[in-house]
Amino acid sequence: xxxxxxxxxxxxxxxxxxxxxxxxxxxxxxxxxxxxxxxxxxxxxxxxxxxxxxxxxxxxxxxxxxxxxxxxxxxxxxxxxxxxxxxxxxxxxxxxxxxxxxxxxxxxxxxxxxxxxxxxxxxxxxxxxxxxxxxxxxxxxxxxxxxxxxxxxxxxxxxxxxxxxxxxxxxxxxxxxxxxxxxxxxxxxxxxxxxxxxxxxxxxxxxxxxxxxxxxxxxxxxxxxxxxxxxxxxxxxxxxxxxxxxxxxxxxxxxxxxxxxxxxxxxxxxxxxxxxxxxxxxxxxxxxxxxxxxxxxxxxxxxxxxxxxxxxxxxxxxxxxxxxxxxxxxxxxxxxxxxxxxxxxxxxxxxxxxxxxxxxxxxxxxxxxxxxxxxxxxxxxxxxxxxxxxxxxxxxxxxxxxxxxxxxxxxxxxxxxxxxxxxxxxxxxxxxxxxxxxxxxxxxxxxxxxxxxxxxxxxxxxxxxxxxxxxxxxxxxxxxxxxxxxxxxxxxxxxxxxxxxxxxxxxxxxxxxxxxxxxxxxxxxxxxxxxxxxxxxxxxxxxx
Ligand code: VG1
Ligand code: CO
Numbered sequence: 001x002x003x004x005x006x007x008x009x010x011x012x013x014x015x016x017x018x019x020x021x022x023x024x025x026x027x028x029x030x031x032x033x034x035x036x037x038x039x040x041x042x043x044x045x046x047x048x049x050x051x052x053x054x055x056x057x058x059x060x061x062x063x064x065x066x067x068x069x070x071x072x073x074x075x076x077x078x079x080x081x082x083x084x085x086x087x088x089x090x091x092x093x094x095x096x097x098x099x100x101x102x103x104x105x106x107x108x109x110x111x112x113x114x115x116x117x118x119x120x121x122x123x124x125x126x127x128x129x130x131x132x133x134x135x136x137x138x139x140x141x142x143x144x145x146x147x148x149x150x151x152x153x154x155x156x157x158x159x160x161x162x163x164x165x166x167x168x169x170x171x172x173x174x175x176x177x178x179x180x181x182x183x184x185x186x187x188x189x190x191x192x193x194x195x196x197x198x199x200x201x202x203x204x205x206x207x208x209x210x211x212x213x214x215x216x217x218x219x220x221x222x223x224x225x226x227x228x229x230x231x232x233x234x235x236x237x238x239x240x241x242x243x244x245x246x247x248x249x250x251x252x253x254x255x256x257x258x259x260x261x262x263x264x265x266x267x268x269x270x271x272x273x274x275x276x277x278x279x280x281x282x283x284x285x286x287x288x289x290x291x292x293x294x295x296x297x298x299x300x301x302x303x304x305x306x307x308x309x310x311x312x313x314x315x316x317x318x319x320x321x322x323x324x325x326x327x328x329x330x331x332x333x334x335x336x337x338x339x340x341x342x343x344x345x346x347x348x349x350x351x352x353x354x355x356x357x358x359x360x361x362x363x364x365x366x367x368x369x370x371x372x373x374x375x376x377x378x379x380x381x382x383x384x385x386x387x388x389x390x391x392x393x394x395x396x397x398x399x400x401x402x403x404x405x406x407x408x409x410x411x412x413x414x415x416x417x418x419x420x421x422x423x424x425x426x427x428x429x430x431x432x433x434x435x436x437x438x439x440x441x442x443x444x445x446x447x448x449x450x451x452x453x454x455x456x457x458x459x460x461x462x463x464x465x466x467x468x469x470x471x472x473x474x475x476x477x478x479x480x481x482x483x484x485x486x487x488x489x490x491x492x493x494x495x496x497x498x499x500x501x502x503x504x505x506x507x508x509x510x511x512x513x514x515x516x517x518x519x520x521x522x523x524x525x526x527x528x529x530x531x532x533x534x535x536x537x538x539x540x541x542x543x544x
Pocket of ligand 2: 114280281
């Protein structure tokens with residue numbers, strides 16, 4: 001084994017998006033591509049000599065290969081120790097928990113989250129800092145800058161592949177590699193937050209649920225926690241074995257891609273509760289019997305019921321949501337008399353608020369919910385939170401939502417995605433909107449008047465950093481909103497996301513289906529932005 005410095009040159013297109021670097025597997029397989037990015041991460045960091053790095057991924061195709069490369073490079077770059085999940089498996093929230101538990105310097109997570117996997121699918125890599133959360137823009141920008149000027153990388157050549165199937169320590173040059181249980185630290189953390197006794201009693205009473213792990217990373221976590229620790233009957237967890245190609249499915253827990261679970265919850269003899277998680281385990285979808293809970297509502301309901309959960313019994317410091325997420329959580333915060341925050345899309349923007357103790361719960365409309373227990377969104381955590389609430393309230397999911405809307409009003413909400421559209425056309429659509437801010441402001445459409453139009457900009461209240469161009473907002477005087485933004489996680493063309501929201505306190509109207517209740521705004525969005533004209537699409541690819 002010898003330390004080798006390999007000459008290399010920059011590769012284009014490595015700018016990290018909403019959540020790290022995501023590309024087709026074939027791109028990562030190009031000679032020196034992964035090495036370039038990993039060395040750029042290390043080059044952007046300082047003072048890590050002898051420190052601990054956490055490494056793990058969602059088990060998708062190329063996970064194993066990438067981990068061996070990262071181990072050989074971490075050793076050559078002077079890390080003292082790497083903690084790696086058994087078989088290379090760590091869900092994103094578990095990686096965050098391990099970084100915090102072991103006070104590691106940082107972590108490298110290998111995942112393209114909800115994107116498809118397999119040899120023709122996507123791969124991804126992201127760096128998390130010592131608080132367990134995604135690197136802030138300051139660091140991702142520095143990594144990108146390093147990729148543009150990189151000339152060489154360091155690697156231990158001829159190092160044997162580390163056996164990741166066996167728990168325990170081995171040496172790689174001067175560095176120790178410790179293969180750790182992928183689930184244990186995370187499961188202990190969950191047991192410390194929730195009333196497991198009460199949830200066991202719920203299952204013992206005959207309560208039935210299905211958790212769809214979608215052949216992605218949460219399988220082992222859900223099996224251990226739900227079936228072994230909480231005594232949910234065997235078979236509660238579906239598609240529990242992580243597969244390199246997720247069984248050919250799209251590991252994205254929404255109404256379109258988690259249709260197997262949706263069919264069960266809307267079918268005959270449906271169970272009481274359904275949930276699913278994504279490729280890397282940070283997202284969650286919540287279903288009741290024949291009932292879909294929007295992620296925005298889920299955040300609001302969890303906040304309103306937090307006092308039922310041991311970890312949050314003392315109250316919440318504040319609630320943060322991403323800008324496109326509905327204002328339902330703001331209404332709960334107002335009633336609780338605690339601050340609410342509106343951040344740009346992406347979990348990295350919650351890190352400072354959580355570290356400063358200004359918020360306890362955070363959420364995104366994209367099926368992301370989490371708290372100060374880690375610094376990532378956490379799918380299984382959200383499911384356990386719901387179970388704890390259901391165990392305490394002993395009501396159906398639908399009843400809980402009905403009562404919530406009666407108390408706080410209902411924020412009707414939907415997101416329409418136009419995936420894989422032409423990038424130039426998508427940009428022109430956005431530019432067209434930006435050119436209309438002045439003319440739209442004050443204009444009335446039916447009984448709605450536009451109050452404000454802008455391209456969302458955020459000043460971090462903790463460190464004062466400014467993030468501009470975070471999405472076009474059209475805000476109406478009655479609380480309705482249209483939001484347009486382009487995805488930062490897609491790997492083919494552009495994805496246009498249209499977010500639509502309207503508020504209602506009318507109990508009869510609240511029973512409407514969201515697409516019906518929002519029909520006028522959906523039409524208005526097309527009228528204003530020319531979606532059909534620019535994208536050539538008559539319908540969105542995914543509606544949630
Ligand atoms: C999407 C979501 C965003 C989320 C991001 C990462 O980003 O909209 O809310 O934070 O994915 O999620 P975009 O830029 O495509 O809209 V994932 O589960 O990394 O974990
Ligand atoms: Co994810």
